Structure formats: structure tokens, C-alpha cells
Amino acid sequence: MHKILGLVLAGLLAGTAHAAPPHYKVAASFDPAGKLDADVTVTLTEALPEKAFLLSRRFVLQPMKLPKGVTVTSENAESPVEELTKYIFHFARPTAKPVDLNFRYSGPIQTKYDSGAPALRPEGYELFIDHMWFPVGADIQTRFTVDAEIEGLEPDLVVVAQGDVTRTKTGVKIHRDFIDIDLPMVAMRGLKRAEAHGVEFFSRDLTSRLAGFHVKNADTSARYFETLFGPLPHTVRMAMVWRAKGLGYARTAYTVLSEGGRSAPDIPEIGPARYVAHEIAHAWWMLASPLTDDFWLVESAAEYMSMRYVEAQFGAVELQKNIDAKVTGSKDAGPVMGHGRPNRVQLYGKGPLILWDLDKRIGRPAMDKLMITMAREPAHTTPIFLKHLTEIGGADAAKWFDTAMHS
Structure with a gap:
């Protein structure tokens, strides 16, 4: 096959x-x-x-x-x-x-x-x-x-x-x-501009706690991901806009965030850090079809990389909180694949957890090699991912992953 x-x-x-x-x-x-x-x-x-x-x-x-x-x-x-x-x-x-x-x-x-x-x-x-x-x-x-x-x-x-x-x-x-x-x-x-490493950030209030966390973690997450994947392909522009709905989205080298009522003076850093790291990760994880099973290679992959950033920047305790929340939220998620485009819980909860389990199964060096190899592919599909996983992690790991994504 x-x-x-x-x-x-x-x-x-x-x-x-x-x-x-x-x-x-x-x-x-x-x-x-x-x-x-x-x-x-x-x-x-x-x-x-x-x-x-x-x-x-x-x-x-x-x-x-x-x-x-x-x-x-x-x-x-x-x-x-x-x-x-x-x-x-x-x-x-x-x-x-x-x-x-x-x-x-x-x-x-x-x-x-x-x-x-x-x-x-x-x-x-x-x-x-x-x-x-x-x-x-x-x-x-x-x-x-x-x-x-x-x-x-x-x-x-x-x-x-x-x-x-x-x-x-x-x-x-x-x-x-x-x-x-x-x-x-x-x-x-009213948009004002700030610069981070490889990132231009725009907001109406750069002095807010939320904007500060976004700029700081855009910088540190970009540097972190570059150690794995190499230089950012393009300067990333991020705009934080104000509207009632907290919708955010990413395109190639472009992200829109929403204040969405999240600018409380006591907002903790971990939420914005996790969010912005996910969006920066899309610099390398953006090529899969948004209408098919393969969309996990956009959102679940970026979320897994965000978990990696949280582990590196904030430590095991904060990471475990994130994992526990995903486990609770995705206990009734159903299979990630086999039914067309996955839903939100499958993309941001169950899919990243399966990738994290794969990380533990094959080991961090093999997982790094897998993600780096996949990120360099001109097309992102599940068969291509499984091909690389078989070569790097072994046939048993690929079979386990495919079964987990369909279960």
C-alpha cells in the first residue's frame, strides 16, 4: 500500500x-x-x-x-x-x-x-x-x-x-x-504595532496585560519552534481586534486574535501563551485540506506543538493541567478520523493527546525527527504522515496511531 x-x-x-x-x-x-x-x-x-x-x-x-x-x-x-x-x-x-x-x-x-x-x-x-x-x-x-x-x-x-x-x-x-x-x-x-522575533503584532492597546503576553510568547515560541523547524518561512503578522466573539484564525504568516472580553487585569499568562504558540506553529502546520480527515495535520499538529512549548516554557505542572483538561473534555469525542473533517473537540483535544501519546511511545528524538520531516513535505496528508512514522517509529507505532485516530 x-x-x-x-x-x-x-x-x-x-x-x-x-x-x-x-x-x-x-x-x-x-x-x-x-x-x-x-x-x-x-x-x-x-x-x-x-x-x-x-x-x-x-x-x-x-x-x-x-x-x-x-x-x-x-x-x-x-x-x-x-x-x-x-x-x-x-x-x-x-x-x-x-x-x-x-x-x-x-x-x-x-x-x-x-x-x-x-x-x-x-x-x-x-x-x-x-x-x-x-x-x-x-x-x-x-x-x-x-x-x-x-x-x-x-x-x-x-x-x-x-x-x-x-x-x-x-x-x-x-x-x-x-x-x-x-x-x-x-x-x-487605532492599531499600534510592536515587533517580536519574526513577528509583527498589532493591537489598539499594547500596554494591556493580554497584549503583553501575546507579544512575549510570540517571540519565545517563534524562537523555540525555529530550533526544530528552522527559520520562520515569512514574517508573521498578528492582529488583535476587538469584537464580542472570541474567534481567532490563522493563515500563512497571518493570524487574527480577538480580545473577546479576555483583557482582565488579572489574566494569567498561560492561556495567551498557549494560544499564541498554537498560532505561531501554523507557520509550519497549514497545508492539509480543511474539509477532510487530514485537517488534524493543521490543528491537532499545531496544538501538539503548543503543548511542547508549554512544557518547555512553563514546566510539567502547567502541561499536566492542559493534558488533564483535554482528557476530561474529549472523553466522549469519538474518532478523530473516518468521518470527514474532525470537530473542534477532536481537533484540539483528542488529536493532540494521541500525538502526545505517540511522543511517549516512540521517544522524543524520533518524534522530533517525524515532525521535522513531515513539516518539510509540500503536501500534508495522513498517508504521508503514516509513511514517515513507519520509517522512523516502526510499523507497530504507525498501526497503533492509525487505530487510535479511528477509534
Whole structure:
């Protein structure tokens, strides 16, 4: 089985080695009420019979001028959020030559499907994939580079985004030469900037206890993880925003945290430390599909690395408290794998505990080698992980791990 898998993976990697990732050229503008006008050109260079994108139905799409040999059909879609349109492009003669697909559309940036993070609020904008404000690959795995020019941003808005960010009087230019599935951006009033090792941190109050813990542990966790995985691939930008919901999320070299009522003057350090270490770990653990079993290789892996950081920085007692809480919280979690994307308890509770048990079974040196080897893979899937685990920790360890994840 592993031999067949290896041949399949080798074929896939060989077939895509010379195909550049999709590139998005985005020209967008907002009016004061939050209406978005956008002109997005997606350049594809991989020979495919068809390619599908999702866009919210709140936007009105202008008629498309399609390249020769390309047709498009559309249908309603209700996943991963509701009220989407799925645009399916069909290529009569698939070619690796660049093909440009152009979307021109307009409509309100606000949506009721915002995961508790309104796109526009009095402080400014917070945009990410949940708002479905740009054409998103229908597989939610299409990673792309981007050049974006976004107008209609007032001069007092501080912009936090990935890549090279150039603020203009009326907008921002973003050049991102590394791939991601999202085009996230925070543009808010009152944000102040602090620097840590490999990290830029933004908050409205850098003197708060919570912000201080985040900056401190962003620095120390980045240094800790670099001893294992090597230098951070990119400068990580972290923005702590204020909204009622404590939603946090990470993209490549980009993290958004929420104050979420957690800025009490007596807040202990361990919570923010554990949280920010998890987000920094995503610099190396971000490549698995968010819609399949393999998503544990994003969240459970990052949470396991956060546990490692807690052990190294705060000691065995604090780590044991974390383990005990996970054991209690995940006693009825069910299997991590075998049913599609794991749920929150499986991702952040049971999955990391299984990885911690694996650490104890094969020993820390072998576990380090396994995680370092896996982090360097261009694709993160469970079969690839099991292949490396078999080679490093032995077939029995791989069988135990696979059984534990499915039990």
C-alpha cells in the first residue's frame, strides 16, 4: 500500500512541479457604506478539464468575456456557507498556457454568514474567506499568489495583511508571492504595532496585560519552534481586534486574535501563551485540506506543538493541567478520523493527546525527527504522515496511531 501511495504521490508531484500556482489580480474599492466593486482576474497555468469557484450570491456578477474554448455554467451552492454561486469553467482543450478568468461584480461587503466577525464595523474592516468576498476555489484548497489594489480605505485605517503591504492615501497595495487559500485583511483604526522575533503584532492597546503576553510568547515560541523547524518561512503578522466573539484564525504568516472580553487585569499568562504558540506553529502546520480527515495535520499538529512549548516554557505542572483538561473534555469525542473533517473537540483535544501519546511511545528524538520531516513535505496528508512514522517509529507505532485516530 505504501509503495502504491508513493508512486501516486510521485506522479502527482511530478505532474505539477512545473505548473505555477494560480495568480489573482484584484482591483477592488469600497464606498463609505461598504459596497464592494471588484474586478478579479484569476490566471491558471495548470491543464484542467474544468475549474470551479465560489462567490457569495449577494454580489451581482457582470457578464463574463471568456477566453476561446472556455465555457462556464453556474449553480447554487450552500456549502461551506449558505447562499453561494458555484461557477464551473469548462476547458475544451486543457492547456498549461496561462488562461485568464475575469470576474467583475459588486454588492454589499456585509453578510449574515460572517462567523461572528462582521466584515465592516465602526473600527474598520476585517475580511477573510468566510465572507466569500472574492472567487474562492470550490475545493477550498486552491492556493494562490496575489497582487491586490484596494481603494476606499480612509487614511486613519491601519492595514494588516500578508506579504508586501504598501499603504496609499486612499487604499492599499498587497503583493503576496507565497500561496494561501485566502485573501485576508484587517484595516482598523487605532492599531499600534510592536515587533517580536519574526513577528509583527498589532493591537489598539499594547500596554494591556493580554497584549503583553501575546507579544512575549510570540517571540519565545517563534524562537523555540525555529530550533526544530528552522527559520520562520515569512514574517508573521498578528492582529488583535476587538469584537464580542472570541474567534481567532490563522493563515500563512497571518493570524487574527480577538480580545473577546479576555483583557482582565488579572489574566494569567498561560492561556495567551498557549494560544499564541498554537498560532505561531501554523507557520509550519497549514497545508492539509480543511474539509477532510487530514485537517488534524493543521490543528491537532499545531496544538501538539503548543503543548511542547508549554512544557518547555512553563514546566510539567502547567502541561499536566492542559493534558488533564483535554482528557476530561474529549472523553466522549469519538474518532478523530473516518468521518470527514474532525470537530473542534477532536481537533484540539483528542488529536493532540494521541500525538502526545505517540511522543511517549516512540521517544522524543524520533518524534522530533517525524515532525521535522513531515513539516518539510509540500503536501500534508495522513498517508504521508503514516509513511514517515513507519520509517522512523516502526510499523507497530504507525498501526497503533492509525487505530487510535479511528477509534
